[in-house]
Structures are given as C-alpha cells and as structure tokens.
Amino acid sequence: MVRGNVTVISEFLLLGLSEVPEHQLFIFSLFLSMYLVTVVGNLLIILAISSAPNLHTPMYFFIANLSCVDICFTSVTIPKMLLNIQTQSQSILYVGCLTQMYFLILFLELDNVLLAVMAYDRFVAICHPLHYATIMSPKFCITSVSLAVIITNIYPLIHTLLMDTLSFCASVRIHHIFCELYALLKLSCSDIHINELVVYTLGSLLFVTPFLFIFLSYKSIFLAILRLHSLQSKLKAFSTCSSHLAVVSLFYGTLFGVYLRPSSSYTAEDSVATVLYAVVAPMLNPFIYSLRNKDMKQALRSLLSWRQVWSW
Template identity: 60%
Template sequence: MAGDNYTRITEFLLLGLSGKQEQEEVLFWLLLCMYLVTVIGNLLIISAISCDPHLHTPMYFFLANLSSVDICFSSTTVPKMLVNHVVRSKSISYTQCMTQIYFFIIFINMDGFLLSVMAYDRYVAICSPLHYTMIMRPKLCVLLVALSWVITNLHALLHTLLIVRLNFCSNNTVHHFFCDPYPILKLSCSDTFINELMAFTVGGLTSITPFSCITVSYVYIFSNVLKFPSLQGIRKALSTCGSHLTVVSFFYGAILGVYMHPSSSYSIQDMVSTVIFTLVTPLLNPFIYSLRNHDMKGPLRKLIIRRLDLSRF
C-alpha cells in the first residue's frame, strides 16, 4: 500500500522560457506577436484556398489542413503561457496539464502525417502526372487526412493515459513553458519504464513512419527529376517541392534534436528546439508557402485587398 503515502498534486508550476522576470516581459510581447502573426497568417492561407476555385486541388487541400493544425498547435501551448504572465501566475492545474499533453501529442503528430501526405502528393504529381487526377481523388485525400486524425488521437490517448496512471509527489516544478511529456515524466516518483518503452516504440513508430514516407517520396522524385531532358523542366519540378522541403527541414530537424533520446537526459537546452517546432515553424509556414508559391500570391493579394476595401466602409 505504498501508494497511499503519495500526496497527489493538483497543479504544476511552469517556469517559462527563462525563469527571469525581466526576460519574461520581453518574451511575452515577442511570443504574443509571433502567436498573432501565426494565427492571422494561417487563417489567410485557409481563406485564400477556400475562396479561389483554382486552389481547390489536393495539394492545397492538404495545405489548408496543415494551416489549421498549425493554428491549433500554437494555441495548445502559447495562450496559457501568455495568460499566466498577465495574471502573474506560473500554475497550471493537473487536468489542464494532461489536456495540454493530449492535444500537443495530437497536433505534433498531425503535422508529421500531413507533411508525409503532401510529400506523396508531390511524388504522384511529378512521377505520374498523367495519372495524378485519377490517383489523388477527393475521396482518397479525405481518407488520408481522416486516417491521420484517427491514428494521432489514438496515439495521444495512449500516452496521456500512461502519464495519468503515474504518481507525482512533492516536486511539481516544470522547467518548461508548457506541459511537455518529457519534463513531466522527470517529475514522477513512479516507475516510468512503460512510458519510456511506449515512447520509443509506439511514439518512435508514429514519428519515423511519416519521416520515412517523406524520404522515400523524395528519393523517387529526385531520381525521376534527374531524367528530365531540360534544365527548365528540372527547375519547375523542384520549385513545387521547395516550400515543402523547407518546412520538413525545420520541423523534423527540431524534433529529432529533442525527442530522439531518453526523457531522463532531457535538458533545458532542448527548449530551444521545442520553440522552433511549436512556435517558429507554424509562424513561418504561411510565409514559406506564400512567398515561394506563385499560385498562392495572387489569391492572397486579392484577399488582402478585398479585406482592406471592406474595412474602409
């Protein structure tokens, strides 16, 4: 009955990014601006795709879903941190923390799955252009996104339930700005072997599988592109992949640096990488896809001009 000696904590304390009051003030305004730009930028992408019939294609259907997930991803962690700063509190309730973990796992994995689906879309478009419309049918696109949601929800539920079963004793201080699963595991006074095992098996599988799909897709893409007779054809083919590859590099580069080691070795320095894929990548996505994509520039320009015209009346 050793479990009876545990004092179940009801809240965690989030120390934030720096832990120093003067730095937190600067970070508050910086993160608030980043969050607003992230939400507005991704909403513009979604609106432009919805309003322009020319963008009602599989590629932009996946992009609209990615923008939606990026908004939710940032909204899972940033607002609570901003509210805590305003009310001069560092606490987050146990229930809120577990909820944050659940949605964090969903959206981080959805980003990976959507990036892999987009890589497959580019593979079909470049390697089988004559069969593209036949392969990438609307039903298949919806099925791929729906299947991704089912897998990520089940994955998040598994890890959240495994964390809920743990006991947390006197130490409830989290050296992070949100309830990241790894720092939370470090606080547990229970045996976390099963959590570690599931993180490396199931968690690793749901992370490596999309990354492998992306890698395989681009191996086939590059091998086919090199067979093109003209340099212009090669440039045109690669230009459609440039934005996607940039986002993939940012996202997976940061994730591999943080989560491809045991939670026991998780350090404060890993927060830098965490900030990149939770805040920087969702922020940069709208700019990467709009500035590097000629198809997006026109609809976005029209949408912004239309909004400005309406605001004058």
C-alpha cells in the first residue's frame, strides 16, 4: 500500500545520531577516535600474528581474519559519516547507499561465521586434543574461510536486488549513521513482505544457525571441562575460551536485540544499538583478544619494540 508520494530518488539523507549543530564536533571527534583505534588495533593484531611464528596456529589464523573483517566493517560506514559531518552534508547516493548496505550485511555475516568456526576450533582443542592437528589442518582453515566468503555474498546480494525493486516515498531521511537494512525498508512505499520473509527465513538460517552451533560447541566444551579433575586444568581450559566468549556475547547481545523483530517496529533509537555491533564491537575485539593472552601480548611487544625495528 502506498504511504505517500512515490518518486524516483537519486540519493538518501543520513541524519546521523543528532542533527543539532553543536553536537557535530563532539560526534566527529568521538567516531574519528573510535575508527582510528579500531583500524590501528586490528592492524596490530594482524601484524603481530603474522610476525610471530608461535602464533601461526588455527586459532590465531581465525583471529587475524576476524580483525581484517572488523577493519572492513567499520571502513564501510564511519569514513562516509565523518565526510558528511566535515562537509556539512547528509547526502549519500542511492547506488552508494545500496552498496553500503550490501557490504554491511556481508561483513556482518562474515563476523558471524568466523565466530562459529572459532568456536569449533576451541571445541576440537579441548574435546579432541589428540586429533587437533589433523582436524584443524591448514587446508581446513583456508577452505573454511574461503567458503565463508563465498557463501556470505549470497544473502546481501539477494537483499540488494530486492531493495532495488522497491519504491520510496518522498521522504528519504534515514535516522542512522549508515544505510541499515531495516531503516531503508521503513522508508519504502512498496510491499516489503518478501523482504521481511527473506530476513525471517534465510536471514534466520544464516545468523541463528552459527549461534546455535556456537552454543552447542560450548555446551560440549563445558561438559569436557567439568570432567577434568584438576582445578588448574579447568581454569587453563576455560581461559582459552574466555576471550572468544566475550566477543560472542558482545556481538550477539546487540545483534539479536535489533533484528529479531519486525522492521516496522524499528525506531531511531535502535540506531544506537546498531552502532554497538557495527562500531564498538570491532573496536573492542583487539583489546579482548590481547589483554588476557600472554602470547599475543608478547608478540605485540616484540612488534612495537625499537630493538626489532632497528634489526630490520
């Protein structure tokens, strides 16, 4: 049902978190700082893992890939937001908006799948330690990441093609810092039942399935830990999973709060929740993986030491 005047549009307006001029400098400084911390932090993780031979293991291979995805995730959104604030413009081209939505969903899915593969890695390490090297072989690691990249392109492509068939009302004001799926659907004057059906079916399959896989993996891990006799062994086994569990909790805690409900109930306040998984989570991941990991901290110290720099 048409909800207003339908028009052919060439651009959308990203209203951001606030339209008050006095707030723009603070928002610009805050998000610029968060973006720089995200890029530098994740880049250091990648370089540290690459430069330390003792970190060339499946677990750190997946962490490096997760850091790469997190850099791409934030780079899709924050630079455009900062540019708009700097130029005092809110516009984003229609094609650019759909492109941004595509890559947002793609990197969100990749995060989701990588977290599931990392849970499997911890499951094999704790529940089947004698077969770890055989199961988590370099071939398996590379193949799993490659398949994840291929498969996760399907879902955003479907949404982008469906979005391109919709008509939009005269209002093109998006109450968000980026072109988020639900925010765009709410502006449409077309019937969006097919779009929502894709979210509830294919979307649920692609997002909930990895979550259930993670849940079942950790159920087996916790049962295996409880069977250990030594308290020290239990703590050591749990410590290898604590960082991953923290990242999973941060990621899914904000993700499900936004997307496990109809797009019609989406409000401007939900943009704050999406900022948590799209901006805050990628920024915190490097700290979560490095602060409680002795090997990672040692690799970062070696990477940043002047002695190593001069030895090159």
